[in-house]
């Protein structure tokens with residue numbers, strides 16, 4: 001698809017009945033068509049009706065206007081007219097749209113670099129509006145790729161990191177590591193990723209390669225920290241052993257990977273992203289504690305209860 005020179009946005013990040021400081025395009029039949037002219041307005045009803053059809057694929061802004069769009073979103077985040085729950089939605093939708101492009105960028109080093117401001121924004125929001133953090137989590141079930149999943153895993157992981165007392169720099173690294181934990185899935189065939197129903201043996205073999213694929217991709221870029229690599233390479237290891245790809249156990253597993261192992265499983269159990277029926281938060285955590293306890297760092301599992309309790313209270 002030739003969307004070069006443009007990046008995706010979600011219409012839910014556009015403020016109704018206000019001049020829009022950039023043009024918005026739609027992609028039709030292989031062409032970018034100007035849909036909203038610079039300086040035009042969109043009424044709330046129009047945004048709502050269009051957004052209903054907005055799969056995240058369809059609305060674009062010119063790449064050169066990316067700083068302008070970022071400032072526009074920043075203004076929304078600082079506006080006293082927009083409440084914290086709406087801000088959570090705007091932050092989520094603006095981040096995800098940018099991440100969708102970054103996750104497909106061939107240069108992962110640069111993608112991680114460009115993701116840093118997103119993680120900073122998330123941390124700032126979590127600090128300023130802790131009661132609205134639950135609003136950052138996706139409510140929609142569908143996920144044709146891994147964007148929503150990765151984003152949610154990073155929100156839970158940052159919650160857990162903060163409960164474990166990580167400092168700011170560690171939190172920023174954890175944010176990046178958890179966002180990119182499944183980067184290796186870009187080398188797994190799409191029909192396997194999107195398959196409805198259980199995978200057969202050979203499909204599983206390929207799926208289980210994604211931590212190795214991910215490490216390979218990350219190793220191709222300089223300056224990617226060991227923590228980020230570990231979140232990717234070790235997140236399917238198991239606390240008592242028996243995980244993959246290295247069969248590590250306990251403290252041998254990097255703390256970031258132990259966190260992601262937990263938040264990744266939790267997210268998979270509580271959202272309808274593949275063929276499973278989603279579980280309720282407490283149900284999922286109890287099952288993780290009772291049936292899957294060998295997989296997770298017990299201290300972290302304990303801390304996860306308090307993280308979710310806070311988020312649930314918020315939602």
Ligand SMILES: [Fe+2]
Nearest residue numbers: 181182210235
């Ligand atoms: Fe994974």
Ligand SMILES: [Fe+2]
Nearest residue numbers: 149181182264
């Ligand atoms: Fe994952």
